[in-house]
Amino acid sequence: MRTFNFAAEAEKVNPLIPHTAELVVGAIAFTLLFLVLRKSVVPMFEKAFAARTEAIEGGIKKAEQAQLEAQRALASYNEQLSSAQGEASRLRDEARAQGAAILEELRTKAQEEAARITAAAHASIEAERQQAVTSLRNEVGALAVELASKIVGEALDDQARQSRIVDRFIEDLEKSK
Amino acid sequence: MINLHFSGEGFVPPSTNDFNLPPIFENIPWLTKPVLLVFLSVIVVSVFFVLSARKAAVVPSKLQFAGEGIYAFVRNDLARDVIGHDFMRFVPYLFTLFTFVLTNNLFGIVPFLQFPAMSHVGFPYVLALFSFFIFHYVGIRKQGLGKYLKDIAFMPGVPKAVYILLTPIEVATFFLVRPLTLSLRLFANMFAGHLLLLVFIMGGDYMVHDSHMIMKIFAPFSFTFGIVLTFFEFMVQCLQAYIFTLLTALYIAGALADEH
Helix, strand or coil: CCCCCCCCCCCCCCCCCCCHHHHHHHHHHHHHHHHHHHHHCHHHHHHHHHHHHHHHHHHHHHHHHHHHHHHHHHHHHHHHHHHHHHHHHHHHHHHHHHHHHHHHHHHHHHHHHHHHHHHHHHHHHHHHHHHHHHHHHHHHHHHHHHHHHHHHCCCCCCHHHHHHHHHHHHHHHHHHC | CHHHHHCCCCCCCCCHHHHCCCCCCCCCCCCCHHHHHHHHHHHHHHHHHHHHHHCCCCCCCHHHHHHHHHHHHHHHHHHHHHHCCCHHHHHHHHHHHHHHHHHHHHCCCCCCCCCCHHHCCHHHHHHHHHHHHHHHHHHHHHHCHHHHHHHHHCCCCCCHHHHHHHHHHHHHHHHHHHHHHHHHHHHHHHHHHHHHHHHHHHHHHHHHHCCCHHHHHHHHHHHHHHHHHHHHHHHHHHHHHHHHHHHHHHHHHHHHCCCC
16 A cells, blocks of 8 residues: 655656555445446336337337227228118119019000900990991881882781891892892 | 646656645545545436436436436447347446446546546456456356356367467456456556646646746647647547446456357
8 A cells, every 4th residue: 555645756656556445445436336326227217218118119009909990990881881882783773673563564554454445445336336237227127118018019017027028138138248 | 736846947747646646634544536536426426317217207307318318328339239138137237337437537627626536546456356257257157167267268169289379368368368458448548648638737837937938928839738638538538438338248248158
């Protein structure tokens, strides 16, 4: 250990020889600082670092989750949209088919009605013709009898004979037709 | 103390004796300025980091940001990048080493303090001794005493004849050169830097007080150069704290590695 002799300037000290006091003080001071820093600085900073890392990673995870959810929602919307479009086109087809069926039915009904009306008209025409033929026959008969009696000069009052003659006349008439 | 050098004739350059400061109190011989500065550095570093880490939060305050920056530098750039896996064990030691050395070095240019405690070789010796014991202890714990010593003395994968040359070199490196260079590098840098500042400041002071006019005219240049060198010293002081810590981390990493 060196002595501190300051007045005597001539004394040359070797700077590589340490003071014992400084070795001890250095060791104590360093150990003291080490204990303080290890106990109440390093753990605090480490805790802050860990919390920061966690906050960042948590944020990233949260964002990823949100994105995933958004993608899922988009997919479900797209699916719904396409299913709605399919539904609409199906409804349209159905309506078209229904319209066509109704049209067809109406047409059939109208045709039936027309046929029915035509048939009725035919029947009534036939009946009237029959009636006309009958009345014509009677009239023609009377006229012919009257004509014939006038020609032969014989009054054919007898009803039975008269009608027989008329019938024969008409039969002849129809035959010759 | 500067006046001491005016007694004789001519300029007496500063010598190693200028580092030999008297005790502050006559009856307590061990309480010198460097001793006081070392204790002061412990208080300054402790207070600064405890305050900055006390309420360490995810979003840092300005103080936390400053303390955290230094801590993160030692933790990530020194401990993690050099030691790698399992580096957290050594972070408290390396962090203490860096801040302790840096603060004591910087005291060399802090006004009124103006003395780098590390220019007293006792302090670097102690720090180098700590590092020395730690890296050997780590190596022995990791590989066992026998294998650790054998790997140092007989480096694996080397032809047998080379051991004649290599073994003495390796043994000397691990047990003598490393602790010595670690401490002497720091000591010599701080010692020489302080001496250099003394030369220019005291030289300027001498020139101001000299009777020749020409000396008085050139005195400001000496002072200016002293100031320039102070900035240079700042750089050296930071660098030396970094190197001391980096080398300790490298030695630990080497001891942890399977093959040196």
